Amino acid sequence: MKEKILITGATGTIGKSLVKQLQALNANFVAGSRDINKAKSILNISKDAWVKFDFTDKHTFERATENVDRVFVLGPPLTLNLEQVLIPFIDFLKHKGINRIVYLSAFGNENLGGNMAFHNIVESYLKESQLDFTILQPSFFAQNFKNYEYENLMERGITFNVAGNGKVGFVDSEDIAKVAAKVLTEEGHSGKTYQLTGPELLSYHDAANLLSEVLNKEIVYPNPTEEAYRGALRAGGAPDFIADYMIPVYGMIKNGTVGRLTNHVEEVLGEKPTDLKTVLNRDFV
Numbered sequence: 001m002k003e004k005i006l007i008t009g010a011t012g013t014i015g016k017s018l019v020k021q022l023q024a025l026n027a028n029f030v031a032g033s034r035d036i037n038k039a040k041s042i043l044n045i046s047k048d049a050w051v052k053f054d055f056t057d058k059h060t061f062e063r064a065t066e067n068v069d070r071v072f073v074l075g076p077p078l079t080l081n082l083e084q085v086l087i088p089f090i091d092f093l094k095h096k097g098i099n100r101i102v103y104l105s106a107f108g109n110e111n112l113g114g115n116m117a118f119h120n121i122v123e124s125y126l127k128e129s130q131l132d133f134t135i136l137q138p139s140f141f142a143q144n145f146k147n148y149e150y151e152n153l154m155e156r157g158i159t160f161n162v163a164g165n166g167k168v169g170f171v172d173s174e175d176i177a178k179v180a181a182k183v184l185t186e187e188g189h190s191g192k193t194y195q196l197t198g199p200e201l202l203s204y205h206d207a208a209n210l211l212s213e214v215l216n217k218e219i220v221y222p223n224p225t226e227e228a229y230r231g232a233l234r235a236g237g238a239p240d241f242i243a244d245y246m247i248p249v250y251g252m253i254k255n256g257t258v259g260r261l262t263n264h265v266e267e268v269l270g271e272k273p274t275d276l277k278t279v280l281n282r283d284f285v
């Protein structure tokens with residue numbers, strides 16, 4: 001009998017791709033969602049493959065982990081102090097004797113402090129708990145342009161972030177999911193941390209040029225100050241915590257923290273990572 005995998009965050013950007021990868025490998029898995037009816041419309045898998053799961057509802061833990069041997073832990077984005085949401089579930093897994101955990105963290109996270117230090121706190125917790133972990137630290141997703149900036153691009157002709165003139169190796173979420181599927185189904189990845197980047201370092205000015213080509217319209221990166229960025233989010237009706245979250249995250253590009261490439265995608269997959277232009281062409285066709 002194949003080891004059974006629980007995928008948390010299964011309806012999200014990484015999770016959806018991971019489910020497809022695991023299906024292709026004919027793996028034994030269940031996909032977690034807070035709302036199974038909604039989930040069924042997002043991803044077409046057999047209804048038995050869905051299980052109700054909510055990090056903030058302990059009553060969902062037992063059923064979601066029935067006969068489960070391995071867990072992909074992905075915390076929701078835009079959550080300050082995310083460790084407070086995730087650690088009760090990690091404790092539950094440990095007490096139940098489910099030791100194999102693949103954790104979706106973030107490249108450069110060790111440079112974030114205060115209520116943004118959550119990935120680093122969870123990574124340390126996994127290591128100190130003597131769990132059989134693998135940590136994935138992806139760089140900025142190439143899919144952020146489609147997921148978070150669609151209106152900016154289509155209606156305003158801008159990509160709007162506080163990344164300064166820094167560079168980053170945008171990574172394809174499908175490559176991240178392929179790596180996750182491998183480390184969840186193969187042996188030999190225990191105790192490892194994989195830093196997942198794309199194949200090229202690009203600034204937001206470079207990304208704007210690529211977007212202009214792919215969308216066949218002029219896209220500009222205005223390179224706003226933090227004050228202008230905060231003001232624009234507020235004017236658009238976003239609550240202040242979004243800027244509190246985004247400014248330090250994009251600060252990692254601005255200050256060069258994530259301005260390097262690794263070969264870890266190729267090391268695990270045996271193939272080169274996908275470049276940004278290919279992802280944009282796929283996303284915006």
Ligand SMILES: NC(=O)c1ccc[n+]([C@@H]2O[C@H](COP(=O)([O-])OP(=O)(O)OC[C@H]3O[C@@H](n4cnc5c(N)ncnc54)[C@H](OP(=O)(O)O)[C@@H]3O)[C@@H](O)[C@H]2O)c1
Nearest residue numbers: 009010011012013014033034054055075076106139140141
């Ligand atoms: N975007 C980037 O550039 C980037 C880079 C590096 C790392 N990351 C990390 O990637 C993660 C986000 O991944 P993503 O973009 O794939 O997420 P996403 O597309 O926003 O999806 C979030 C997922 O979280 C689930 N979820 C939300 N609240 C939940 C709860 N209380 N309990 C259980 N599940 C819950 C949602 O499922 P349901 O609604 O179905 O329950 C959904 O599947 C974050 O941890 C972020 O730090 C992002």
